Amino acid sequence: MHAPFNRRQILAQGAALMGTAASGLLVPQHVLAQSGKIRVGFMLPYTGTFAQLGVAIENGVRMAINEQGGKLGGREIEWFKVDDESEPAKAIENANKLVQRDKVDVLIGTVHSGVQMGIHRVARESGVLNLIPNAGVHIATRAQCAPNVFRTSFTNSQPTMALGEAMVKRGHKKAVWISWKYAAGDEAYEGFKESYTKAGGTIVKELGLPFPNVEFQALLTEIAALKPDAVACFFAGGGAAKFMKDYAAAGLKDKIPLYGSGFLTEGVIEAAGPAAEGVLSTLHYGDGIETKRNNEFRLNYAKTFKMQPDVYAVQGYDTGLLLIQGANAVKGDLSNKAALYKAMEGATIDSPRGKWTMSKAHNPVQDIYLRQVVGKENKVIGVAAKALSDSGAGCRL
Structure with a gap:
């Protein structure tokens, strides 16, 4: 957590930076990082029964960011990918490939709740920002909630x-x-x-x-x-x-x-x-949500990927929107974690599913729809619950 600088501290830091530049010494790492790319890692299933879910999530994330010029807070992005194979036994090893080997600033994953627990352990130990685009395992936003872990999907219940x-x-x-x-x-x-x-x-x-x-x-x-x-x-x-x-x-x-x-x-x-x-x-989503926001999203997704979007694409898209809000608030400096997390906690996401907010435990507060399969669509036939929030039981943030 960063304490706010006063004017004297800012002037002193500025003078120090000028001095190091003049003497040829290295400038602080966080200043160098600002000129580099933000490293974003996907840890998703790309093979097995959940493969199509992983692809839809990645598509959604990339689409949201591309709509904002392909950058986060003005900085370019370098992408990394690991196939988690929906295999919990490999979860910690795979997460560490992204965190330790690839040095990602953000880890986006995953679908399978068992795999998510491995990611969750790595995220809590390393402090890397983890955005959960699907896995609804309760403990991640209940008893083991963490300031650097945000979910854009749902809890399993x-x-x-x-x-x-x-x-x-x-x-x-x-x-x-x-x-x-x-x-x-x-x-x-x-x-x-x-x-x-x-x-x-x-x-x-x-x-x-x-x-x-x-x-x-x-x-x-x-x-x-x-x-x-x-x-x-x-x-x-x-x-x-x-x-x-x-x-x-x-x-x-x-x-x-x-x-x-x-x-x-x-x-x-x-x-x-x-x-x-x-x-x-x-x-929390259905094909027949008749809003301008959803209709535009569905049209753009279909044009871009030559397929119809589903809830996984929406969750990926909203993951991108949340990351954009956070990164823009800190002008791309993801090391400014206090301001980054505050912006994400206070975000209202203008989603194709309808606007939603973040609970204190970092889980969406959202409408749940009743849908029926009609032809090739999940048609919304009513709202089953308004602004439903998970209990967040045991969370201490």
Whole structure:
């Protein structure tokens, strides 16, 4: 944290710099850094079930910064990339490649909550600025929150905190929950259980399988036997597409309505085909948000990358917007951490998802939408929760 300089200190520092220049000595490192490039590292999945998510996030970040002339606070950028492979066991090693080897000023990552915990450890120990563009693991903005860690996406329980009440309102009072058994799935269930039971619903059974296992048949047979009013789930990426296809193939689609945390249908509607039609979900973004901001974003993204954007692209875009606000506030001097963090904490992000602000624990305070798959879109059919904030339980910033 930097204390503010008084006039005497500024004059003294100026004189010192002039003296070192005249004597041929090196100027302070932070002054030299100002003339160099800002080093930005992506640690994202570029292979495996989450590969398309990583690409969309990177696209979004680059698009936001390119719209501002391709610079941060007036400084050019040097980019670095590491494929995290969605492999938690390699997370610390991979994060250190960017922090220690590449000396990045900013580490953007990642998707997988287990991998994020490795990044989180490195970020807390090194002090590098970490922007989380997806992974919703609770502890990162709860008990282990840190001044240099900001999330632009959600906590794992935020979308499902809005799901339970929406399901009960639609008459589904007995539900089965199914997800991968890992951090993201467990925490998504936490949000669903709290909201669904509070609204008067009963969870008949909780089902799970190890990540990234996609052998769903035995569990689908069990769901058919239980005959709940509806099924709620958490899956994402290629596994989500397969789950929807298998759900339909098992004959459940037209008998038991399927709901999910919105990642169930993000970026995989075409892969899932007709099996996705009609699936309902809650998320902080939807294709049918009819605002000028969202329409312009979608058009520009499609023109730039020859594909339609999804929530991952939006989260990447908003990561870029947050970094731009912070960097501009300190005129590119990311070593001025107190001012950098203050600017980011106080930011209002004018996002395609709608404007959102940063909570005290560095997590978005945002609207959660109810969406339904119609054709190839996640159409917004209502707002499930307004300005929903994660509890930030245990955070001391």
